[in-house]
Amino acid sequence: MNKTVEITYKTKHTKVGDIPKDWSLDKLRKNAIVLFSNVDKHIKENEIPVSLCNYQDVYYHDYITSSIPFSAGSVKESEFYKFQLHKGDVIITKDSEDRKDIAVPAYVIEEIPNLICGYHLAILRPNEAHLDGVFLSFLLQSHNINHYFQKLANGVTRFGLTTESIKNALIPIPPLPEQEKIAEILSNLDLAISTTNSLIEEIKLRNKGLAQNLLKGKKRLKGFEGEWNEVAIKDIANRITRKNEELDDTVVTISAQRGLVRQEDFFTKRVASKTLSNYYLIYKGEFAYNKSYSNGYPMGAFKRLDGFEKAVVTTLYICFSLKKIVSSDFMKHFFEAGFMVRPLMKIAQEGGRAHGLLNIGIQDFFGLKLTIPTFKEQQAITSVLSEADKELDLYKKQLNILKKQKKGLMQKLLTGKIRVNIK
Incomplete structure (x- = not known):
């Protein structure tokens, strides 16, 4: 299990906040390829049929997986090779009506055949020798870096990042082994959050079925009979x-x-x-x-x-x-x-x-x-449904705790306030 250590260390002040002295502050262009997609949603004859990863897919998912129902599209051959997504890519939103929705990231977690990056998005393809893609995705979610990108966006009623503003954006870069450990710790938290979310959805579905049966009299509790x-x-x-x-x-x-x-x-x-x-x-x-x-x-x-x-x-x-x-x-x-x-x-x-x-x-x-039903049967049904809801509330509380843990750890790990043990 990875351990974190809270220590006193020397820091340096940067445009993205205080970071440890042994971390570098570098332009994104030196550590990743940056590509702006211009692929729209129109399907044209004589073009290559593809799946499109669109704005909503990135905005609502931390990870891009094959389980997402991508929309159909088509691209020219040159666009296919330029904007095809690969495992390890980080995609960000580059345009929005709200600054807060700028540079929202999603990490491509698996190789998905014929998946193309859609319009209003940018591909960040990390140089794996210097920058871990999962770490970069978490870094873009952190308060300091996300706020930094928001300030880079231009516009009045609609905001956008230019290619140069992203390429020249400054990011803090720990040693690669430390990046990988940070990414592993936060990924494990994401897995716990995802598992808890799935449990919540399963319980919701179960409770809905239980409520439908009990509240309509399709299933009667022991000791109750007769017409409603x-x-x-x-x-x-x-x-x-x-x-x-x-x-x-x-x-x-x-x-x-x-x-x-x-x-x-x-x-x-x-x-x-x-x-x-x-x-x-x-x-x-x-x-x-x-x-x-x-x-x-x-x-x-x-x-x-x-x-x-x-x-x-x-x-x-x-x-x-x-x-x-x-x-x-x-x-x-x-x-x-x-x-x-x-x-x-x-x-x-x-x-x-x-x-x-x-x-x-x-x-x-x-x-x-x-x-x-009768008042007595109403009370009995309510008792059963309330117990079922208590279990749901328990998992919801657990989910909130996990989200707070992740938020707190991100703030400390991604600024170097807490250092990971990489031995």
């Missing part, structure tokens, strides 16, 4: 229209993935009007339905207020509290499972998607039908 009851939302819920007379300042919005969150956290700014008295005030445990459709929520999302004692929401939301004849936790699972999609599709007026909002009337909404 069909009810309307108005039978189990009361509409909330209380105005924010106390002028509470906690403005929340529905995030499909995160639930009811502060507007500042969702939009990075407050988008509500300055006068909040006309907003609805809801309390912890009460629900809001957003008629705006989003990815994974084609008919809008139901969310319960869990993170705040009280909050205010736009009057575009349909808000309601549940009566004591139903389990709030059961209904939260029920709504999240997507069982309201078909009923909502039936009442959404044709052509009623104005500004992203579904045209759903209040009376129609509260008249929606759903089939639910």
Whole structure:
């Protein structure tokens, strides 16, 4: 196992921050070939058919592998040999509407036949005698170097790196054995992160299947039998229209993935009007339905207020509290499972998607039908699903810990604050 050692050492100040004196600071052009691709997405006759590694493939993947569904393309023979990707290449984004998306790297981890680098990307092909490709990829992810490349980008509304700016970019270069050890340590963390991510996706899939079976009565828990009851939302819920007379300042919005969150956290700014008295005030445990459709929520999302004692929401939301004849936790699972999609599709007026909002009337909404079990069976189902969610939450926490470990180690290893033992 590789060991890291935190020691006191002599440093030198550089344009990319303080680095150890035994590290060199050199131009990228002296250590790697830099190529700008001009291959577009058009498929032309009489050209060589290829797979294209495009901007999105690089932006959303740390590693380029054959499992990525590359798009089809075509290139001239000269382009094929010039822009064909090989194992060990590092690809970076060279253009973006946001500086933060400049020089995002991905490492080509395997030889993939006929894979060509697409437009808006640059190939960095390291000289293996001086620069390790995996190390370079991690280096480009580090705060100091990524910020340095962002500053090199030119533009006002769209930013871009020139060939010369990349070639002349300065990078800190440890001795090759140290590069390889750093790359190995961080790669092992990436493997742990990837494995944990895969486990999370497997558990999500399992939990989804479990929820679908239990919440629809396809699978019954031991000790429960008999027919479920069909009810309307108005039978189990009361509409909330209380105005924010106390002028509470906690403005929340529905995030499909995160639930009811502060507007500042969702939009990075407050988008509500300055006068909040006309907003609805809801309390912890009460629900809001957003008629705006989003990815994974084609008919809008139901969310319960869990993170705040009280909050205010736009009057575009349909808000309601549940009566004591139903389990709030059961209904939260029920709504999240997507069982309201078909009923909502039936009442959404044709052509009623104005500004992203579904045209759903209040009376129609509260008249929606759903089939639910007895209160006791609701509680039993909720108990099983909550236990399943606890396991998922455990792995999510583990994933966050691993990501923080990687971030912390990158900052120290890639600046030489911690040195690796290469003996």
